[in-house]
Amino acid sequence: MAGATHVFPQxxxxxxxxxxxxxxxxxxxxxxxSPWLIGFVLLGAIPLAGAFVMSFTNYDGLNLxxxxxxxxxxxxxxxxxxxxxxxxxxxxLLMAFVVPxxxxxxxxxxxxVNQKIQFSNFFxxxxxxxxxxxxxxxxxxWKIFVDPTGGLLNALIGTVLPEANIRWLVExxxxxxxxxxxxxxxxxxxxxxxxGLQGIPAEYREAAMIDxxxxxxxxxxxxxxxxxxxxxFNLVTGIIVALQILVQPMLLSPGILGLNPGTxxxxxxxxxxxxxxIEIFTKQLFGYGSALLWVLFAVVLGLTVLLFxxxxxxxxxxxxx
Amino acid sequence: MSVAAAPRRASPAQTGLRYGPVLxxxxxFALPIFWVLVTSLKKQSEYGSALFPAVPxxxxxxxxxxxxxxxxxxxNSLFLSSAYALLAVLVSALxxxxxARHKAPGGSKLFLLVIATWMVPNLVLFVPQFVLFxxxxxxxxxxxxxxxxxxxSPFAIFLFRQFFASFPRELDDAAEVDGxxxxxxxxxxxxxxxxPALAASAIFMFLWVWGDWLYPALLLxxxxxxxxxxxxxxxxxxxxxxxxxxxxxxxxxxxLPLIAFFAFAQRFIVRGIVTxxxxx
Numbered sequence: 001m002a003g004a005t006h007v008f009p010q011x012x013x014x015x016x017x018x019x020x021x022x023x024x025x026x027x028x029x030x031x032x033x034s035p036w037l038i039g040f041v042l043l044g045a046i047p048l049a050g051a052f053v054m055s056f057t058n059y060d061g062l063n064l065x066x067x068x069x070x071x072x073x074x075x076x077x078x079x080x081x082x083x084x085x086x087x088x089x090x091x092x093l094l095m096a097f098v099v100p101x102x103x104x105x106x107x108x109x110x111x112x113v114n115q116k117i118q119f120s121n122f123f124x125x126x127x128x129x130x131x132x133x134x135x136x137x138x139x140x141x142w143k144i145f146v147d148p149t150g151g152l153l154n155a156l157i158g159t160v161l162p163e164a165n166i167r168w169l170v171e172x173x174x175x176x177x178x179x180x181x182x183x184x185x186x187x188x189x190x191x192x193x194x195x196g197l198q199g200i201p202a203e204y205r206e207a208a209m210i211d212x213x214x215x216x217x218x219x220x221x222x223x224x225x226x227x228x229x230x231x232x233f234n235l236v237t238g239i240i241v242a243l244q245i246l247v248q249p250m251l252l253s254p255g256i257l258g259l260n261p262g263t264x265x266x267x268x269x270x271x272x273x274x275x276x277x278i279e280i281f282t283k284q285l286f287g288y289g290s291a292l293l294w295v296l297f298a299v300v301l302g303l304t305v306l307l308f309x310x311x312x313x314x315x316x317x318x319x320x321x
Numbered sequence: 322m323s324v325a326a327a328p329r330r331a332s333p334a335q336t337g338l339r340y341g342p343v344l345x346x347x348x349x350f351a352l353p354i355f356w357v358l359v360t361s362l363k364k365q366s367e368y369g370s371a372l373f374p375a376v377p378x379x380x381x382x383x384x385x386x387x388x389x390x391x392x393x394x395x396x397n398s399l400f401l402s403s404a405y406a407l408l409a410v411l412v413s414a415l416x417x418x419x420x421a422r423h424k425a426p427g428g429s430k431l432f433l434l435v436i437a438t439w440m441v442p443n444l445v446l447f448v449p450q451f452v453l454f455x456x457x458x459x460x461x462x463x464x465x466x467x468x469x470x471x472x473x474s475p476f477a478i479f480l481f482r483q484f485f486a487s488f489p490r491e492l493d494d495a496a497e498v499d500g501x502x503x504x505x506x507x508x509x510x511x512x513x514x515x516x517p518a519l520a521a522s523a524i525f526m527f528l529w530v531w532g533d534w535l536y537p538a539l540l541l542x543x544x545x546x547x548x549x550x551x552x553x554x555x556x557x558x559x560x561x562x563x564x565x566x567x568x569x570x571x572x573x574x575x576x577l578p579l580i581a582f583f584a585f586a587q588r589f590i591v592r593g594i595v596t597x598x599x600x601x
Contacts (some may be wrong), residue, residue, distance in 0.1 A: 025423065025424065025425060026425035026426060028419075028423050028425075028503050029419055029423035029424060029425035029428055030425060031419075032415060032416065032418065032419025032423055032503065032507075033416045033419040033420060033431065035412045035415065035416060035471055035472055035473055036412070036413075036416040036435070036472055036473045036478060037431070038472065039468070039469075039471060039472015039473065040434070040438070040472065042468075042472075043450060043453075043468060043469070043472055044438055044446065046453075047446065047449035047450050047452075047453055048441070048445070048446065048449065050449045050452070050453070051445065051446075051448060051449035054449065054452070059452075061452060061455075108342075108346075109346060112342060112343040112346065113343065115339060117339055117340065117343065123343055123347055126347045126350050126351050127346070127347070127350055129350070129351075129354065129580070130350065130354075132528060132579060132580070132583055133354075133532075133576055133579075134528075134531060134532025134533075134534075134549060134575070134576065134579070135532060135533075135534055135549075136532070136534050136549045136550075136552050136553050136572075136575070137532075137552070137572050137575055137576045140357070140552070140568065140569070140572045141353045141354060141356075141357050141572070142353060144356060144357060144360055144565060144569060145352070145353040145356050145357075147565070149368065149369035150360060150363075150368040150369040150565060151356075152352065152353075152356045152359075155372060183350065183353070186350070240440075240442075243442075244442050244443065244444065246444065246535070247534055247535050251534070251553060273442075273444060276444065277444070280448055281539065286448065286452065289448065290448060290449075293442065293444055293445045293448065294445070296442055296444075296445070297441065297442055297445050300440075300442060301440070304440070
């Protein structure tokens, strides 16, 4: 069969056999990807369309009897919602700290463990470990670390300033949240940077060294420019993740007893996703909450597009050697 | 020392510059984890009064298991994580193979769609899914995870597509001549040679469910929920006072299998690369 079409491809371009074969090929492809396609339609496309419609209604998540369309009311309300504005401000503030500091730390860690040093695998493991620790555990780790009663942080500070007994989660909740976020994400970013560093041919650096460049100059003028695509990748993913932070502030409540899905974090850690979550799952305002989430999606999308636009100015996509 | 091979011999100052920052960073990263281990071995009366336990209280670990019905929640987590990881990895491999090796009109556009679903914020997708699951009555069951698994994961589909695209096509041709269909080619050629990709994605799928707090907290109830949700609550004594020490022992027990699994699987991934002779 394969031979026949190969010998006379021009003679019967639309023969029944040829068409049957094309159809069979397409059918094979669609059968193979069908689990994803069906899942995408049922769990992706339809719910998303539903969520979009929902954002124009007063849906309460339970009852369809009182359902009515409210037009763009949810969106005008979202834009005028003082809580949403405050929460967005806190989120952007957190992002403005966590993303650049996180990126710099990830890059520094990658540069450090990429050197020829003893126990480099051990160091890599230490830095990577927080990345695989589940969120519930990492929140506990930091809660206990900064706990005024039995925490190590205050004990260490106490050796210098015996009078200072800081209640971190009450006085500086955002600082703890930022530290936790940077600490937990560092390993993942480091590995991506490490892969990028190892993709840079050693000859480039060696050639610069032979020409008399110092170690700092090599990093500044060879390694960093060649690493800009990786920096860009980590920057985009970092921003997308930072804008959606939800579980950490909710779990990081000052109480020691733990948490339930109804916990409201301290005002400082009242982030945008937390606000949307509370409107939806605590206040049962599914319609309004959906509108809030679409606004978040628009912000994420807008920032991503903006970053891609600026990337042409500073991201170096290699030239052929 | 491998450093000796370098043209310049390192002076003590250079060695200090090389190891100083990395040591400081490692200590800073490990300190909070170290403190959880220390706390988990204290007597409750030592919490807040003594920096280190006088005698390590291993009994805290026993209490962490007994007081919280730890075994049952761990079993729930293990079942849910394994079921999801198994389904999602197999389905994603099949779909990735379809995208890598079979062509059809609209195929490449659909692949863009796979990547696009990544961009959608989790909560945007989850809220309507939650409504859907509630409407068809599968909240409080494990069905949502089974359904998620059966539809594969965009991340893993992307990974497998890239991975399979690097396989030599001659293998397919030879198998086709022997009369093997696409499914048999997948099962007998692609899947057995995908060890590293299978292991790597299975670990991350497993990790995701084991570590997730939000979805089980919203979808399951107190009885059938996962260890993550149970561990979010502190252990208390009969009068309702928090037992930080036992709670930390529980946290260690919750994380430990994960780290052991990672250490074990990492070796497996490396071996997978060696034995199959295929580089990722």
